[in-house]
Amino acid sequence: MIKVLHLSDIHLGSGFSHGRINPETGLNTRLEDFVKTLSFCIDRALKEPVDLVLFGGDAFPDATPLPVVQEAFAAQFRRLADANIPTVLLVGNHDQHSQGNGGASLCIYRTLAVPGFIVGDKLELHTITTQKGQIQVITLPWLTRSTLLTRPETEGLSLEQINYLLIEKLNPALEGEIRKLDPHLPTILLGHLMVDRATLGAERLLAVGKGFTVPLSILSRPEFEYVALGHVHKHQNLNKDNNPPIIYPGSIERVDFSEEKEEKGFVLVEIEKGKVNWEFCPLSVRPFCTLEVNVSEQTDPETAILNTLAKKDINDAVVRLIYHIRSEQLDLINTATLQEALSSAHSYTIRPELVSQLARPRLPELGVGTHLDPIEALKTYLNNRDDLKDIESDLLDAAQKLLNNDNTHEDELEDIENHSPKNQLTLL
Structure with missing residues (x-):
């Protein structure tokens, strides 16, 4: 033959x-x-x-x-x-x-x-x-x-x-x-x-x-x-x-x-x-590796990215790292740290992709046609916001006093706002 x-x-x-x-x-x-x-x-x-x-x-x-x-x-x-x-x-x-x-x-x-x-x-x-x-x-x-x-x-x-x-x-x-x-x-x-x-x-x-x-x-x-x-x-x-x-x-x-x-x-x-x-x-050829991670809900997005990198063998591979992040989180990422973590790769690209707040997935419980007590609605929202956990109880108290027409609510709201680095009350 x-x-x-x-x-x-x-x-x-x-x-x-x-x-x-x-x-x-x-x-x-x-x-x-x-x-x-x-x-x-x-x-x-x-x-x-x-x-x-x-x-x-x-x-x-x-x-x-x-x-x-x-x-x-x-x-x-x-x-x-x-x-x-x-x-x-x-x-x-x-x-x-x-x-x-x-x-x-x-x-x-x-x-x-x-x-x-x-x-x-x-x-x-x-x-x-x-x-x-x-x-x-x-x-x-x-x-x-x-x-x-x-x-x-x-x-x-x-x-x-x-x-x-x-x-x-x-x-x-x-x-x-x-x-x-x-x-x-x-x-x-x-x-x-x-x-x-x-x-x-x-x-x-x-x-x-x-x-x-x-x-x-x-x-x-x-x-x-x-x-x-x-x-x-x-x-x-x-x-x-x-x-x-x-x-x-x-x-x-x-x-x-x-x-x-x-x-x-x-x-x-x-x-x-x-x-x-x-x-x-x-044929044994050089591997290509895509690492994609969504850190838009993470309080420590850099650590989340590094943890994802640690789970993957990127040695001598051509790597692209894609991470989805909110604009206000960008300062929490040190690009030099990511580059160091990727140093064992043959070559790499780092691509952050901004996630719009408008593009955040809506909660079915808060959709059109649902009927929730305002406090329950707020609790549902806060349960899906890890970045607001530290001030969750203060927000609920302030909201309750707003509903009760408490005359002291403005001072308390100002106090909570001063303790929130992201000025999260504007989301309400």
């Missing part, structure tokens, strides 16, 4: 905001994370060894990556060329110029005629000779309206209508490549696209909506032993019957917090005509 490594969505050069500069190398630590993870994938390809590597697109965040990022990518894939392992580099949406013309960031490998490398920037059948025999790969890069349609064809149409036209054009174009297949050789469809039944990962934010959605039925063909996909960052198999397996391996690193809970990895495939086995291989 031919052994294949399928990976996708490297996005080398992403996530710099979640890293810091390594003083020893001068590089952003998140770039180093991405290179380390990519290196592990290549290590696995060499160790097996595999007979073919399929990259499902999106090498970089855009079509014009920094030279240091291009060099890091090339240094890893050069190892495959040195080992005589054929490799297909599919063009994804991030690999194209904004106009969608060609794979600007990947076509250099074709220009330089890197041995064994194929750049998939158009719908095309490739017959590849490996150490274990021949295999067919149909490349289906990220398609835009300009790829299959002319401007007059799309003028005045809605996005939904354009999507329908694109699928109408794609069907016969793909059928044309399928008819070229050698029925005796195993076949893989390698596509960078959004399938209509996929569960979205970070691409919801990065690029979804800029292309078009492909129905699963187009990919579920008996001519394919395996469908290797790229674009969606969450690993998933869209065809549980595995006839054929339609697999997104997902991205190899977390791009942002939308991928915080997603497992990252690649797929190893063993394939021959009429038979395929595949395995998802998890």
Whole structure:
């Protein structure tokens, strides 16, 4: 059987905001994370060894990556060329110029005629000779309206209508490549696209909506032993019957917090005509951790935040701390203390979010249509205000005297107010 490594969505050069500069190398630590993870994938390809590597697109965040990022990518894939392992580099949406013309960031490998490398920037059948025999790969890069349609064809149409036209054009174009297949050789469809039944990962934010959605039925063909996909960052198999397996391996690193809970990895495939086995291989990547706490009802909000931090392992993680707080509590938080508590994290952000008093949840007992004695209503309110516990009895006494028209109530109210640092009586 031919052994294949399928990976996708490297996005080398992403996530710099979640890293810091390594003083020893001068590089952003998140770039180093991405290179380390990519290196592990290549290590696995060499160790097996595999007979073919399929990259499902999106090498970089855009079509014009920094030279240091291009060099890091090339240094890893050069190892495959040195080992005589054929490799297909599919063009994804991030690999194209904004106009969608060609794979600007990947076509250099074709220009330089890197041995064994194929750049998939158009719908095309490739017959590849490996150490274990021949295999067919149909490349289906990220398609835009300009790829299959002319401007007059799309003028005045809605996005939904354009999507329908694109699928109408794609069907016969793909059928044309399928008819070229050698029925005796195993076949893989390698596509960078959004399938209509996929569960979205970070691409919801990065690029979804800029292309078009492909129905699963187009990919579920008996001519394919395996469908290797790229674009969606969450690993998933869209065809549980595995006839054929339609697999997104997902991205190899977390791009942002939308991928915080997603497992990252690649797929190893063993394939021959009429038979395929595949395995998802998890990668050990840097954890992302969101800590969100509401301290708006706490008398000591800083301690409450520190207690939340103490319960979570944040060592070497990318952390974002979000705490909900009232404006009058802000002076009770020492940012330097929070920074010290977060110092074991790889990087962190601290985001206070103000809670409006108007947004405080209303008590059902005090809602419209309820009938409570004024003192009982006040007691109900005070029972839900931890910050007024110290003066609760004084407030109740003062309220009772107000109701009794006690002539001394003004002096007593003034005395209570003088003992309240927050001037809480204004809330009554």
